[in-house]
Amino acid sequence: MFVKSYCSSISGIEAVTVAVEVNITAGIGMYLVGLPDNAVRESQERIRAAFENCEYKMSGKKVVVNLSPADLRKEGSAYDLPIAVAMLAASGQIDAAPLSRYILLGELSLDGSILPVKGALPIAMQALKEGFAGIILPEENAREAAVVKGLDVYGIGNLREVVNFLQGFTNLTPARINLDETFTEAQRSFDGDFCDVKGQAQVKRALEVAAAGGHNVLMIGPPGSGKTMLARRMPSIMPPLTLQEALETTRIHSVAGKMGYRQGLLTVRPFRTPHHLTSQVALVGGGANPQPGEISLAHNGILFLDELPEFSRNALESLRQPMEEKQIVVSRAKYTARYPANFMLIASMNPCPCGYYNHPTRECVCSPGSVGKYLNHISGPMLDRIDLHIEVTPVPFADLTHNRPEEDSATIRKRVVAARKIQQARFDGMPVHSNAMMGSSQLREFCPLNTESARLLETAMERLNLSARAYDRIIKVARTIADLDRSEAIRSNHIAEAIRYRSLDRASWGA
Template sequence: MFVKSYGSAVVGIEAITVAVEVNISAGIGLYMVGLPDNAVRESQERIRAAFENCSYKMSGRKVIVNLAPADIRKEGSAYDLPIAVAVLAATEQVDSAPLARYVLMGELSLDGSLLPVRGALPIAIQAQKEGFKGVILPKQNAAEAAVVGSLEVYGAGHLREVVGFLCGEHTLSRTTVDLEGRFRENAERFDVDFGDVRGLAHVKRALEIAAAGGHNVLMIGPPGSGKTMLARRMPSIMPPMTLQEALETTKIHSVAGKLGAETGLLVTRPFRSPHHLTSQAALVGGGTSPQPGEISLAHNGILFADELPEFGRSLLETLRQPMEDKVITVSRSKYTVQYPANFMLVASMNPCPCGYYNHPTKACVCSHGAVSKYLNRISGPMLDRIDLHIEVIPVDFSELSQPGAAESSAAIRSRVVAARQVQTERFAGTPVYTNAMMNSRQLREFCPLSAESSALLRKAMERFNLSARAYDRILKVSRTIADLAGGGRIEPAHIAEAIGYRTLDRDTWGA
């Protein structure tokens, strides 16, 4: 007897529907074809044990399982459920008619319990595109898949529940998610706030500009000056994610298996902080079974690189291409996948090996050559791609002991949102939506300079020996400063402030 059920394979962050074909004929044994990996091949032992413990019968004849299309490698244990249900239907223990209407995915425990899988959201999105009525998944993945509101999503905890549902003997509750309610409830809920930070007004101003224009930022200062504390508060002043951004971000975290059982949709921007000993594969993605890396997990959010010079040189250089292109392509001999990587880099570093170069009260014990060598761990092209370089000076006791709270994140975020709205209107109809993403043509169109502003920028370029890329970055930051001021033309004061954020350019730092 021939029966077909449906599962799904995740490639990159997209899903491809897989037909699980089961044919029973004369002979003995179970044979699995269609490019399965070892985890898929081992499913037959899990299925046999689950059948035995659930009082179902495995066919004593020859069973052939084909996973089509056969030229796509099938990986992982999530095919246990569609294979098991197809075998039961082929042996007439389950009604085969409903199988054409549902996508099934789930790992089977030996007692028949269903264990969670990765990629539930892209699986549900693809099922909706292809016209399936619904998906049946482990209950831990139901909230995640239910983000696709028009699709029927059923979460099950055991193989018996799935069989009973398909036979009409058991009812599974449809899982639904109130997306608008989740946005209202959690979009502005943060554990930290800029109102808790005393002093450092110039650093807060720079971070506000970075958030408003999507600019990369590097903070340089001695230990304990507040660099990490400020970086961790950056998500609280970022504009709320749109529904499209939330779906993109959730898909990536779903494929990587980073969503909890109760998480249906990520509504706050991600903040990823990889350690400086992180491997290249963990940072950019890939591996034997390709997974998104930290730069993709930070998509639509922030990638925080603490102690930037401690990262390996080759590791830092891998960031250069995705910082420009906003995507990362991972190519290996057996696969090529592309992951989105539209992140904002926020980095911090000490000014020298001992940490106290330019400190107002503590003496630095490093030689001038040691300071330069420490900075040279970051390449010039990498520094050029960082729009704002901010020197963080330790806060004086008189500022720390002042009563009352500083300006809150909500107040700063309101200005950031207003500036982003100006940019949304400016770039309407284009894939660009922040000033940091402008290309050369858009720079000429949206960043015209007066004679006074142009003369000021020319003088800075010649005096500090800035690169052409630094010139573009200064224009982009100036445009953002003007947007925060109301969206008018770029004034000399805006250019001057943007030039002031080039602290670490080679001919200015340590002179």
């Protein structure tokens, strides 16, 4: 008897519907075809044990299971449930009619319980797109898939529960999630607040500008000056995620298996902090079994690279293209995967190997030329792609001990959100969402300079020997500063402040 059920495979961050075709004829043995990996091949032993423990019969005839399309590689254990249910239908133990209405997903334990899998959200989105009535998946993944409206999502705990539901013996209530309530609760608290940081008013101002325009930031300063502390508080001043951004971010984390069980939509911008020993593949994505890298896990959020010069040169250079194009295309002999990577880079570093170059009170013990050599670990093209270079100086004792209240993150965030709303209105209908994403045409249209501003920028270009890319970055940052000031025009003071955020372009660094 021939029976067909449906499940899904993940390609990049997209789901592809897979038909599980089971044919039982005279003969012996079970044959699994359709480019299955080892985890899929081993499903027959899990299914056999689950049938015995749930009091179902394994067919004693020849069983051929085909996973169609046959030229798409099938990976993981999520195929266990659709294969098991199709085998029960093909052997006449259950009715096959309901199988065409649902996507089935889940790993079978030996006792018949259903274990969670990766990629529930993109699979649910594809199921809705292709007109399926619902999706049956492990109960731990139900909240994640329930984000998709218009699709019945049934979370189940074991194989017998699935069979009883498909045969109409029991009724299951579809999972529901209140997105508005989830968003509201998530935006109220953060792990850190800017009011915890003493002093550093200039650095806080620079980070506010970065958050308002989505600009990349490099903080350079001695150990203990607060670089990491400041960076970790950046999510508290970033604008809230929109629903579309939350769906994109959740889909990536779901495919990568980074979603917590029983978790629904990600509602806070991601903050990824890979170690400096992280490999190039782990950073950009790929591998034998392709997975999103750290830059994609930071999509719509922040990628924080602490001790930037300690990262390998190849790893840093691999960031250049996705920083410009906001996506990464990983091409290998057997596959090509496309992952979004619209992240905001925040990096920090010491000014020299000992950490005390340009320190106001401590003497640098590095040998001549070692400062420049240390800075040269970061290439010029990479520095050009970082909009703001901020020099972080040690906090004076008077600032550490004062009792004056510091400005909190909520106050800063209101100004950031106001600036982002200006940009949203400015770029309405364009594939641009922040000033940092502007191209040449948007720069010409939205960032005209008056005579005084143009003269000031020309002088800075000549004295600092800036590149054309640095020129564009300065204008973008100046546009953001003007937005924070609610100014239609970019004035000379906006240009002057933007130029100050190019510390590493000065000849005095590493001389």
